Amino acid sequence: MFHGDISPEIARGLKVLRGRIKDANIRPSILDETLNIATWNIREFGRMRRRKRRSEAAIHYIAEILSQFDLIAIVEVRDDLTDLERVMEILGPYWRAVFSDFNSDRAGNRERIAYLYDKRVAVFTGLAAEANPPLKKNRVTKEYEPTIVWWRSPFMASFRAGNFDFIMLTVHIRWGKNDASRIPPLEKLAEWVDKRHKEKYVVDKDFIVMGDFNIPEINDELYRAITSRGLEIPDALRGTDHGSNLARNKRYDQILHYRRHTATSKGAGGVLDFYRNDWRALFPEGEYPDMDDKEFTYQMSDHMPLWVQLDTWIEDEKLDQIINRG
DSSP: OOOOSOOHHHHHHHHHHHHHHHHTTOOOOOTTTEEEEEEEEEEEETOOBTTBOOOHHHHHHHHHHHTTSSEEEEEEEESOOHHHHHHHHHHOTTEEEEEOOOOOSGGGTTEEEEEEEETTTOEEEEEEEEOOOOEEEOTTTOOEEESSOOSSOOEEEEEEETTEEEEEEEEEOOOOSSGGGGHHHHHHHHHHHHHHHHOTTOSOSOEEEEEEOOOSOTTSHHHHHHTTTSOBOOGGGOSSOOOOBTTSOOOOEEEEEEOSSTTTTOSOEEEOOSOTTOOTTTSOTTTOTTOOHHHHHHHSOSBOOEEEEEEOOOHHHHHHHHHHHO
């Protein structure tokens, strides 16, 4: 980390934050054996509010949190990449970013999706693309038209850690009018991943689908829609204590795996709670007298990172598969 010449207030905040990170029990990854991945919706990351950028403290705190993982999918990155660049400078020269283009219309909120990764642990292998919605031929016009409109296109990129190759696909599902309105895009996304997984020339068969699905619970209709075609939640995230909103009672963010190797996603996982129902320890009243609960979410976020550790040492399972085929 390259926090540099920071103020005593930021230094004290970082000490508090590191204590909360320690309490999250994030198991360290081992080079070529395990990989820590995370998804984090950083609220309107890059947007200027009241003609001001995110505070210097918030940028340092966000960088500190991101540095706990090897590969992170960030949702709600805005068209202006200045804050992302500020974070990358603190993370240091080993870190890289791959990001999508932004939606220029208001419906897409001018959002991007970004992948940040430590190049010492993970390697970007070349694929970076938006997922195109399924097409169907119009009987009248004879043109092929989208069967659904994704509010913000899912963005995928291919990576390798050790000998484990995989595709990350990150989404931000539109909230819509009600829960029922989210079911069709979730079903279509599950269908798209299933069909792409079965394609002969797909770059890799391991799909890790993550992001903000706006799914309140893991046993409701929305969750059943996204898992209807083979996507699975890692064992470490099946418990009830993995709400990723600040109140820790909603499962809006998810990490799901369409896997080729059975042991890959059986590691540790959880939520990094940087909030702990107390933001004043990070933003003291003397320095931030006008801050309230809402403003805190624009400084940090209204979501917390969801993470899981992948087992990337797959050599024994590969050998077993060869033996079984024989």
